Amino acid sequence: MKEEIANRLQQISEQNLIDIEQAKEQGRSVIGFYCLYSPTEMAVAVNAIPVPLCGTRNDPIPAAEETLPRNLCPLIKSSYGYGVSDTCPYFRASDIIIGDTTCDGKKKMFELMARFKPTHVIELPQSQNNPMAMEFWRAEIEHFKTVIEETSGQQIDKAKLGAAIKLMNRERHVRKALMDVNKAKPAPLRGAELIEILFRVGFLADKEYGISLMEELTAAAREGAFRQGDPPKNRARRILLTGVPVGLGSDKIVNIVEQLGSDIVAFENCSGYKQAFTVDEGKDPIDALAEQYLATPCSVMSPNEGRFNLLREMVEEFSIDGVIDLTWQGCHTYNVEAYLVDKMLQETFGITSLHLETDYSESDTEQLKVRIEAYLEML
Amino acid sequence: MKKFAGIDIGSRTIELVVIDEAGQIVNSLQTDTGFDPMSEAKRMTGEVEYTTIMATGYGRNLFEIAFDSPTVTEIKAHATGARFYFPEATVVLDIGGQDSKVISMFPSGKVKKFEMNDRCAAGTGKFMEIMAKSLGFDIEQFGEKAMKYKHRLQISAMCTVFAESEVTSLIAKGHSPADIAMGLHQSITNRVAGMIKRVSAGEDLVFTGGVAYNPCMHDQLEKQLGVRVLTPDNPQHVGALGAALLARAEA
């Protein structure tokens, strides 16, 4: 990333922590989120600050392993570790933690987390096209609303929720526009840069500021500001990363691909394009939220048709040469689904995917490198 | 006349192959990787003549820096080397000292899919060495001894440490070393067969790496998979040969 932009993002992050402290003093609540299934609109509707707490760094994992089994997904261990070792300022600032019963490891982890932090866990159905599941899910969203009302001491009415949906739609829209910059060839943004921007913006207390920042960076990227002075590459392949979420600290795959001279141009995961949806502004807000959020195409759903549609769309629109499908060790749902992803890609596009299973540590860098290098060679 | 070298720097051995413009093998050298692979590589390359060189194997990046040479992954190198011996082949199984891999190719020879095991010793040459030793066999005769088995035995542990204790308890129960050896060969074959089936669909197989010398593995693979298992003359230098062929193609 160009140094001045990187420095600025760093400064913005530091300033944001101060802003959050101040906002709290002025009575605004901070709500900690872990998963894409929980509607952040609910927090925005009471002028609370939603923060994405998913653990993406290796550092707190040893602390988590004092309690949690070692062979658990690193994302769960990292998330728990930050909380239990009190090393994440956003976790500390959160008045309540919102979890979802997504995968087994996560839902059981929240039971332990609830022992030292107020935690509310939303019960998530496992299927998206069962009317009974939808009815149940809608009730869960209603209940979630009352939890946020109690935490913040404010009522949520239709107008407030409608306005929150509008604001979040705008945010998702500019996020998508930023990611879509990379449809251009060559991609104006490196994968690592994109991840960093999306990651940092996610924490901003002031949504409007985040939106205008992303708009500004999108325009700069389009004009080539991020690639100024880069030597042209001749054998750069356009790679799509799918599978588990990645963030700062858990982006080693992105870095290896880029060291090897290719580009991760798009992310079909929670950190990326899975967030590029729009909530229907014409419907009853609770209905609209329930419908759209349940439709999140994550492997915890069975079946998970949405992910395949999204992948097909992205492979075409981003002119993808190859797909890397990432699974964190211990994540059964993404691990199993990898077979279907590969099969779909072979059948639809005649390309095979590279399925990688790893964790947050650096111990297997060489092994990953051989696989990635061999994959890039064969494309 | 120009000559092209390929060097395969693995975790246990280093192979160096030199070919001429016609693709004839001029030199073929092998040594243990030891503690200082780069000085071994330097010594070996000093013993032969070549115009250009290409490196592969785990040490390829070190070699790239020290010798300013291009590199290729062991996947592509093995695929290329195997096709030199068997031009029609589309599947390669390589079982080396510390890893194993399966590569499938399009009929053109382009790599289509691959799978690697390099995280644990299970199903690698190292595993077989430790098992042979605990049964009192030389690794060179491990396969032949196993083929003299009388009774079928099931061995379930694949982790080196657990398999060793399973073997010990089987010996204590009075099972013959040949029977146990056969059981071990079968369990390795089961594991490798799983990998093969994930990337291929019943095509004949080129078997490379040190373990390809083992006749029992050869036999078990053919029986389990119902395919022909083809072994090149010198299965251990296939990676280095592939690199040499790629050096020639790039020249």
Ligand code: SF4
């Ligand atoms: S991958 Fe699935 S379970 Fe994990 S945070 Fe994303 S939506 Fe939630």
Ligand code: SF4
């Ligand atoms: S990556 Fe998989 S195992 Fe880890 S939290 Fe997400 S769904 Fe659960």
